[in-house]
Amino acid sequence: MRALVIDDSRAMRRIVSAALEGFGYETRQAGHGQEALDVLQEGYAPDLCTIDWNMPVMDGLQFVSAVRANPAWRALTLMMVTSESEQGQIVRALAAGAHEYVIKPFTADALRDKLALLGMLPEEAVL
Amino acid sequence: MTLAPDAVGRPPQPRPAIPALIDEATVESIAGETWIALVGEDEVLVPIPGDLPEDTLSAWVDVVGPWTGSVVLTTGRQTAADLTRALLGEAAPELLDHEDVADAFGEIANVVGGNVKAAIPGPSTLGLPEVGPAPAVRNPADVCRIEVCWRGQPLVVSVQGALPSLPVPNTQHDNPHQNGASQ
Amino acid sequence: MTLTTTSFDWVRQLVHRESAIVLAPGKEYLVEARLLPIARSMGLPDVGQLVDSVRTRPSPESTRKIVEALTTNETSWFRDGDPFTALTSTVLPSLLSARGPAERLQIWSAACSSGQEPYTIAMLLEDAMPTASTRVAITATDLSREMVERTRAGRFSQLEVNRGLPAAMLVRHFTRAGTEWQVSPSLRRMVTVSECNLAAPLPRMGPFDVVYLRNVLIYFDLPTKQAILRRVRALMRPDGWLFLGAAETTLGVDDSWERVVIGRSSAYRPLKGN
Numbered sequence: 001m002r003a004l005v006i007d008d009s010r011a012m013r014r015i016v017s018a019a020l021e022g023f024g025y026e027t028r029q030a031g032h033g034q035e036a037l038d039v040l041q042e043g044y045a046p047d048l049c050t051i052d053w054n055m056p057v058m059d060g061l062q063f064v065s066a067v068r069a070n071p072a073w074r075a076l077t078l079m080m081v082t083s084e085s086e087q088g089q090i091v092r093a094l095a096a097g098a099h100e101y102v103i104k105p106f107t108a109d110a111l112r113d114k115l116a117l118l119g120m121l122p123e124e125a126v127l
Numbered sequence: 128m129t130l131a132p133d134a135v136g137r138p139p140q141p142r143p144a145i146p147a148l149i150d151e152a153t154v155e156s157i158a159g160e161t162w163i164a165l166v167g168e169d170e171v172l173v174p175i176p177g178d179l180p181e182d183t184l185s186a187w188v189d190v191v192g193p194w195t196g197s198v199v200l201t202t203g204r205q206t207a208a209d210l211t212r213a214l215l216g217e218a219a220p221e222l223l224d225h226e227d228v229a230d231a232f233g234e235i236a237n238v239v240g241g242n243v244k245a246a247i248p249g250p251s252t253l254g255l256p257e258v259g260p261a262p263a264v265r266n267p268a269d270v271c272r273i274e275v276c277w278r279g280q281p282l283v284v285s286v287q288g289a290l291p292s293l294p295v296p297n298t299q300h301d302n303p304h305q306n307g308a309s310q
Numbered sequence: 311m312t313l314t315t316t317s318f319d320w321v322r323q324l325v326h327r328e329s330a331i332v333l334a335p336g337k338e339y340l341v342e343a344r345l346l347p348i349a350r351s352m353g354l355p356d357v358g359q360l361v362d363s364v365r366t367r368p369s370p371e372s373t374r375k376i377v378e379a380l381t382t383n384e385t386s387w388f389r390d391g392d393p394f395t396a397l398t399s400t401v402l403p404s405l406l407s408a409r410g411p412a413e414r415l416q417i418w419s420a421a422c423s424s425g426q427e428p429y430t431i432a433m434l435l436e437d438a439m440p441t442a443s444t445r446v447a448i449t450a451t452d453l454s455r456e457m458v459e460r461t462r463a464g465r466f467s468q469l470e471v472n473r474g475l476p477a478a479m480l481v482r483h484f485t486r487a488g489t490e491w492q493v494s495p496s497l498r499r500m501v502t503v504s505e506c507n508l509a510a511p512l513p514r515m516g517p518f519d520v521v522y523l524r525n526v527l528i529y530f531d532l533p534t535k536q537a538i539l540r541r542v543r544a545l546m547r548p549d550g551w552l553f554l555g556a557a558e559t560t561l562g563v564d565d566s567w568e569r570v571v572i573g574r575s576s577a578y579r580p581l582k583g584n
Contacts, residue, residue: 008255009234010227011214015165018216054237054253083241085468086249087486090477101477103468104238105164113386113474153489160469169340242468246489 001122004044005029006036006063007052007081012104016050016081019108023115024122033058037066040073047075048120051098053082053089061096068097077118081106143194144269145286148247151273157242158275158284165238166213166277176274177281179203185261186232188240189289192251196269196288198240200232201261206280207232229258243286261285266292313338317361321345321376328377328528344379348372351456370509371453374529378423385426386474392575393522393553394430398438400572401551405519406439408549415446416516420508420523420542422450424470425461425493425501427522432497433483443500449515451506462503464493508538516545525555532563539564543580552578 003025005016010031017027028044030036032055040046049067051060058066060080067073080093083104090101100114115121155174162170180203187199202210211231212219220227233256244251264270269288274281321341322333333341342357349360352372364372388394405415419428428450435442452458471480471491484491506513508526521542527535539560542552552567553575554560560567560578567578 009230009237011211011231012234014215014218018218054255056255083238084253085241085245085486086251087481087484088250090481094478094481098477101480103472104241105161105469106472107164107168107469109386110469110472110474113388113472116391117388117474117476149488156467157489160467164469169337169343171343242489245486 001048001120002026002028002044002046003048003050004036004039004046005050006031006033006055006060007050008032008055009052012052016111019111020048020050022108023112032056033060033063033066036063040067048077048079048115050079050081050102053080053084053093061093064093064096064098077120079114079118081111142288142290143248144266145194145196145247145271145288146268148194149243149271149286151271153246154243154271154273154284154286155275157246158239158273161235161238161242162277165235166210170213170277172275172277172282174273175276177276179281179283180205183261184228184232184258186229186236186256186258187262188236188256189254190240190244190247190251191254192244193248194251194288195290196286197262198236198243199261199285199287200236200239200282201285202277202282203280204228206277206282209278209280210235233258239284262287262289265290268292313342313357313361317358320361320365321380324373325377325380328373333380341380345376348375348379370529370534375454377529385423385470387426387430387471388474388476390524390556390575391474392556392573393524393577394434396553396572396575396577397431397520398434401520401577402435402438406445409519414444415520416518417446417448417520418516418518418522418545419448419450420506420521421526422452422461422503423457424466425450425457425464425503426466426470426473426475427524428461428501428503429464429483429493429497431522432500433479435500436483436497437479443496446500448501449518450501450503452503453505453507455505458503458505461501464498464501465490466493467491508541509534512541512545517547517550518545519547519550521546521550521552523552523554525558527554527558527563535563539567543567546580548580548582550580554578 003020005013005027007013008031013029020027028039030039034057051063053060064078067076078098079100079102080098081102085103093101100118102110102114159172162172182204183201184204184207185199185201187197189197207228208223211223211228214231237256241253244253264287266288271286273284318338318341325333345357345360349357354360354363417431422428428448432448435446450461467490483494483497523542566581568581570577570579
């Protein structure tokens, strides 16, 4: 399975990517929403996007809305991974079309649990 | 939902100061959880104060909402570099440049700041992390500050208002110096 | 550092035996940090003395505390999600059709820990049937008073709600309270919490339609396992359902149960005539 890790922090992209790779994902990275849209438009077809909220150029919520507006990307699973954790923000992200929401700080176990809920753990697919 | 319609047109309410919205223990638990999840599961923040070295670096995020201010992390430059290495793990370059440290330390400030923001009355918006010399404290009464040690090195988390203190309220009996002989 | 190599090795062996988790050398610091609160709660000054005390007087309670402190950071909500899927897909429909409309279903979460399991059950039921709060009663018990109080409070940290709780359920069933999340009053009303030692005669409870007894039996020897299963069965309805942990079974322990496969999970039902 493939994942696109979207976060403006390189350190955080590395942490999320390392966790996903540990679960068997191939990953690519983008530093903001617009860069991620460009990667998708180039034809990269991930199964999963992990999305930070606050980023320069295009934030995570705008990215989610843009992906949801394009039927070609309907199969893409969108998971917010952000320190934004007001209840109203989580509701907004889900309403915009995010499937799941992981609050920073998180552990690799937390990511794994959420992916398991979504049926998106590659190991399980192998079993 | 929280804004009563008749709130408009009333005289402005006094701005809440941060000590009324969050306490040290809460800031400490937010920072502690951030360290354990992000830096490493053995990376405990010990709540003992220490003297910051001369050469410090701060990372902060701004919170704008019913309360407006910054969540500022300050530590020695070397400690900030050690934190960066802990976050980057095997991916850390041999020589860290300022951008590496700004990125990693800034992200820690973002995580602590996001959680502080969610613990105080909202809705508020969170700015992107900034790194440099710490922003000045505008109003000493609008600060919630904790001092901790990480791997024996001092670190300060300061939740501080961005606005100067309000002018002295016009309720005169609050301030005997202003009009000493009256009453 | 109060932990000798011998004590550390004893802890490592214990954790490996009970959980198959390997604590690497060099994790003395972690053992110290995680076990110190347990030592303090038992009135002991340090972890070395805790280990000595448990070695000379072993008890399932202290063993469990030590293993849990070292193996679980936070309990997951849908930990091994299959027993919960089985509840809504198979068990609940079958029970609802077997019982009268006025009969209340009784569900027991027998080792509720900090409350994730009973509230997971309550959320699933409330989402599956609008009348859940009047049709179902959930009893949650735990050996530890601290866990009972935590379950009763129904407040969870950010790290706890991050562990396998679907975001949609979080915003639907919880409210943020400072850095924590408070479970909704309607769920709390469905759950009654009390202390209960499964290894001793049980209080009058039930009869239960469904029992979740997960990751408890592993801590006990065979005769105690048998006694617990016998006592649990005495509190169950004859057509009730028992869920054990993924690594647990009644097979070879107590032959008065029938194993039923539900999807990817298994449940155990009392055999008739026993």
